[in-house]
Amino acid sequence: MITALRKEFLLQWRTRAQAVAVFVFGATALLLFSFAIGPNSAALRQHAAGFLWLGLLLSSTLTLSESFLAEMENRAFEGLLLLPVSPRALYYGKAVANAIQLIVLGIALVPVMVVLYDAGTTEIPMLLLVIALGAAGISAPGTLYSAMTSQARAKQTLLPLLLFPLIVPVLLASVKATSLAILGDPMGQATSWILLLVAFNGIYWSLCGLLFDRVVED
Amino acid sequence: MLANHRFPKLPYALVALGALCLLAGSYLGLFVAPPEHYMGNVQRIMYVHVPTAWNDMLALTFAFFCAVMFLFKSDFKWDARMEAAIEVGILLAFLLCCQGAIWAKPTWGVWWDWDPRLTTTAVLLFAFAGILALRRFVDDPVKRGVWSAVATVIAYVDVPIVYYSVRWWNSLHQVQSSPSTVSSQFYLPLRLNAFGVLFLMTGFIMLRARIASRRLASELAPPPQELEGELV
Amino acid sequence: MEQESLAIDASHLARRYGRRWALADVSFQLRRGAVMMIAGRNGSGKTTLLRILSTAIRPDVGRAAVLGHDLIREKEEIRRETALLAHYSYLYESLSAFENLDIVSRFCGGPPPAAALDRVGLADRADDPVATFSAGMRKRLSFARVLLQKPTVAFLDEPFGQLDPEGFALVQQVVAELKHGGATVIIATHQVDRVAGFADVHLMLEQGRMVSP
Numbered sequence: 001m002i003t004a005l006r007k008e009f010l011l012q013w014r015t016r017a018q019a020v021a022v023f024v025f026g027a028t029a030l031l032l033f034s035f036a037i038g039p040n041s042a043a044l045r046q047h048a049a050g051f052l053w054l055g056l057l058l059s060s061t062l063t064l065s066e067s068f069l070a071e072m073e074n075r076a077f078e079g080l081l082l083l084p085v086s087p088r089a090l091y092y093g094k095a096v097a098n099a100i101q102l103i104v105l106g107i108a109l110v111p112v113m114v115v116l117y118d119a120g121t122t123e124i125p126m127l128l129l130v131i132a133l134g135a136a137g138i139s140a141p142g143t144l145y146s147a148m149t150s151q152a153r154a155k156q157t158l159l160p161l162l163l164f165p166l167i168v169p170v171l172l173a174s175v176k177a178t179s180l181a182i183l184g185d186p187m188g189q190a191t192s193w194i195l196l197l198v199a200f201n202g203i204y205w206s207l208c209g210l211l212f213d214r215v216v217e218d
Numbered sequence: 219m220l221a222n223h224r225f226p227k228l229p230y231a232l233v234a235l236g237a238l239c240l241l242a243g244s245y246l247g248l249f250v251a252p253p254e255h256y257m258g259n260v261q262r263i264m265y266v267h268v269p270t271a272w273n274d275m276l277a278l279t280f281a282f283f284c285a286v287m288f289l290f291k292s293d294f295k296w297d298a299r300m301e302a303a304i305e306v307g308i309l310l311a312f313l314l315c316c317q318g319a320i321w322a323k324p325t326w327g328v329w330w331d332w333d334p335r336l337t338t339t340a341v342l343l344f345a346f347a348g349i350l351a352l353r354r355f356v357d358d359p360v361k362r363g364v365w366s367a368v369a370t371v372i373a374y375v376d377v378p379i380v381y382y383s384v385r386w387w388n389s390l391h392q393v394q395s396s397p398s399t400v401s402s403q404f405y406l407p408l409r410l411n412a413f414g415v416l417f418l419m420t421g422f423i424m425l426r427a428r429i430a431s432r433r434l435a436s437e438l439a440p441p442p443q444e445l446e447g448e449l450v
Numbered sequence: 451m452e453q454e455s456l457a458i459d460a461s462h463l464a465r466r467y468g469r470r471w472a473l474a475d476v477s478f479q480l481r482r483g484a485v486m487m488i489a490g491r492n493g494s495g496k497t498t499l500l501r502i503l504s505t506a507i508r509p510d511v512g513r514a515a516v517l518g519h520d521l522i523r524e525k526e527e528i529r530r531e532t533a534l535l536a537h538y539s540y541l542y543e544s545l546s547a548f549e550n551l552d553i554v555s556r557f558c559g560g561p562p563p564a565a566a567l568d569r570v571g572l573a574d575r576a577d578d579p580v581a582t583f584s585a586g587m588r589k590r591l592s593f594a595r596v597l598l599q600k601p602t603v604a605f606l607d608e609p610f611g612q613l614d615p616e617g618f619a620l621v622q623q624v625v626a627e628l629k630h631g632g633a634t635v636i637i638a639t640h641q642v643d644r645v646a647g648f649a650d651v652h653l654m655l656e657q658g659r660m661v662s663p
Contacts, residue, residue, distance in 0.1 A: 003556040014544040014579075070542055078506055079540025083557040083599070084530040141372060148365050153355045162352060162369060165345035166376050169383035176387065196383055203375060211368045214289060217525070218361070218507040357468060360508070440511060441464045441474040 004085070004093025011070055012101060018066055023105055026059035027112045034116055041118050048119030049178035053134065053171055056106050060135075061160050063105065064142040067098055068150035077216070087213035095143040095208070102135035123181040126190065130181065133197035134174035140204040141166055147215050173197045229424035236418030243269075243410030251407055260324050265404075267317045269412035271335070273419050274310035277303050278342065280423070282374035285367035294434050295427075297363040300370060301353065302426035304346050306419055311343040334385040341380050345373040359437045454518065457482045457603050457634035458503060462512035464658075465498050472498040473658045476512075480636070480651060482602075485629055487645045488638040490655035496638035497537060499655070500605045503636070504534035517602060533601035535609055539588045540595065541580045547591055548576040554598045566594040570620065585612040593624065603634045610641050618644065 012019065033051040037043050071077035080090060110127065114120050121127055142163050149158040177193040247265030254261035284300035287293070318336040319329040330336070349369045356362040458480040465473045473495040480486055488496050501507045503516060505525045513520070519527040541550050551563030567573050570590040580588065589612050596604060609621045625635050625648065637645050646652070654661045 003553070006556075007553050010545060010549060011542060070544065073543055074541050075536070075538035076540050076542050078538065079536075079595070080553075080557070082504060082506060082529055082532075082534055083554060084526065084559075085557045086526070144368075144372075148352070148369075151361070152352065152365075158348070158352055158355060161348040162345075165341050165348060166373060168341050169376070169379045172383045172387050192386065196379075196386070200379055203379070204372075207372065207375060211289075211371065214364050215368055437469075438510075441466070441471045 001089040001092055004089050005096060008067075008093050008097030012097060015066075015070070019063075019101060019105070022059050022062050022066075023108050025062060026055045026105060026109050029055040029058055030109065030112050030116055044117040045119050045182070048113050048117035049182055050175045051117065052106075052109060052113045052178060053175045055109055056102065056135070057138065057164070057167070057171065059105060060102055060138050060142060061163065063101055064098060064139070064146040064163075065150065065155065065159055067094060067101075067143070068146050072150050081216060087216050088209050090216075091143065091147075091209055091212035095139050095205070098143050099132075099136040099139035102139055103132050106131040106135055119182045121182045126181045127178065129194065130174055130177040130197070133194065133201060134170055137170035137174075137197055137200050137204065138163075138167055140201065140208050144208040144212055144215060147212065169196060169200055173200070226425065226428060229421040229428075232417045232421035232424070236414045236416070236421060239410050239414030239417060241414075243407045243414055246410065247407035251404055254404075257325065260321065263317055263321050265407045265411050266415075267314070267321060268408060269415040270310055270314050270317065271339075272412055273415045274307055274314055274339070276416070277307035277310055277419055277423070278346070278374065278377075281307055281346075281370055285370035285374075288363055288367045289371070294359070294363065294438065295431065297359075297367070298427045298430035298434055299423070300367060301430045302423045304349060304366075304370065305426055306422050308343060308346050308350065310415075310419070311339050311346070314339045315343060332384070332388045334381055334388060337384045337388075338377065338381045342373070342377065345376065346370075349373065359434060455481050456515070456518070457484065458514065458516055458636075460503070460512070460514035463499065463502055463509045463514055464511035465502060465507065466510050471658055473502070473509075473655075476655075476658075476660055478653060478660070480634065482517075482634055483629065483632050484650045485625065485635045485648060486637070486651040486653060487642070487649035488636065488653045488655060489640065489642050489645075490638075491640060493657075494655040495658035496640075496655055497607055498658070500534065500607050500636065500638050501536070504532055504605045505529060506534060506536070531602040533596040533599035533604050535592055535596050535604070535606045537607055539580075539592050541588060541591060543581040544579060546577045546579050547572055547583070550580060550591065551594055551598060554595050558599055560598050560600060563594065563598060566597045569597060569624075570594045571616075586614060586617060589613055590617065590620075593621070597624070601628075601633060603636070604628055606635065606637045608639055609637060610639065610644055622648070 030051055033047075033054065034044055037047060068077070071080075077090075081087060107128070110131075142159075145159055145162045149155045149162070152158055173193040173196045177190050177197070180190045180193075243265060247262055251262070251265075253259050281300050281303035284296045284303060288296035288300060315336065318333070318339070322331045322333070322336075323329050349366050352369060353362055353366050356365060456479055458478070460479070461477045463473060463476045464471060476495075476499060488499060490496050498507070502509045502521070503514065505521060505528050508522065513522070515521065516528045517531055521528065545553075547567060548563060551566060555561060555563050564573070564576075567576050570593050572587060572590055572594065575583070575587070580591065583591065593609070596606070606621075606625075609625075610618055613621065625637070628635050637649065639645050
């Protein structure tokens, strides 16, 4: 597992230009969303959390499918499977690395959101927690589905088709919790959304780990 | 063997019985049962809506069961049944969304009111449609079966999570009408239709599973004894 | 033959891609420590057979034991003791030669990759990314990958492809060393004359079936 994680970080570091490109894509998406609303600061501020998470979600499909591109290039992933290593360790290595990459991306998109939508917040720890849980919730099933779709035809279409309906709860909870951090949380509702994210993560990090070797073994 | 070429009496009988039940139930529901006190004639859509909802849950639960059985037993009859159950489940989910919209328009003045059950159904519709798309894009029957079974398990586990998250998200919503709040005059058409949809659905799933088994049987046929034109 | 002395015990292996059977009804036994040559034209099923025996793909029909372990149920045991030199290089383009091998040696719990790099003559290019390597150098690097796994059974698929004459000699030396160390080596090739000299057993494939040589 540690070895698997080391390998993922090494790969990500070598292809960091890719991560920068994904960030630019996400930031562009945030810019485009504001055109959909118009120059109305109050409305933009109201929707800032939703736009942030949609931007992150759209970027995540790029990150996730990219993470299996290097594995498929020379069938390197098959080479790893033939070593004495459990597919589960490979899955957790990849899912954790993807989660961390998405967390970094999410944090990088926050200043863009603050500037474009005037959506500043002082609840920094809260915001970080939500980004971490939301990104992890996307990564757990996303990494599994990406392993599938990278071997199928029409991979670009299939990944979002399978992933987006599944992570509706993650999107709802993350948007709500982020919104509460930006606009204030007089009723103290954020906790229940955080708990929902924790539950989703708990379920899918274990379930996908169990199912992964069935997906990658021929 | 997987394929059975005998004429399938049972599924056709179920389809016929289901159609009869639906006809009788809908007749009772539309013309015999009194209009509901508060909602009037609009409420009559419940005689098909509620049975569709129950049976859709049943169809997708059966698909989940088939997926788990396939992952454990690797027997392709479960793959065929899962494909059939998902397709019928998607059809029912689509009907549910349409009926829900038809119900919502006169009741709340909008087509879509983000009711947790309806929204969960819509999410399910897209999730399982994605799984059918996945099946179309994988040629190897073993991979197709395993991957779609894995995706089915993952999507099914998501159902309660989606439901509760939508309910919290849209918490300012009126209490749902459920069969327990409906008086006894409404029971008969509701039950007739529920069994009607159940029989129809079971018949459809059985017929669709037969088609899937036949295709699988040709895909999984053993190698021929001698290859054509082989010279030894 | 005694069960313990068998490296491979395959019966009725078959595999299909779509509607075409790439391999059909292949059965053979191979004792430990032997060098086997699988010969046949392109598309005769050599690669498919090696990929099945190394657990990269499943057989659709038939069963086999590698070193006494069942091909389907005991994949991990087989993978611990075998290595496959495949058509695919199994290398990450963006990582250096050293980093690629380092991943393998960490997963196998083996020695650091310096010696293996030296053995295949790539020590001076260790820190260059694989993307800058020629086809022959990639083949050598894949060979180093196999050596690092210290296999008891080595599957070599077209080991001579893309190599220069020096490389041919290297492959022959390595196979001799593996055999000397008690390993079983299975070589799939269409270059029969290169291997026939030192192979103990021959197997001919034609259209996915075994034929007498």
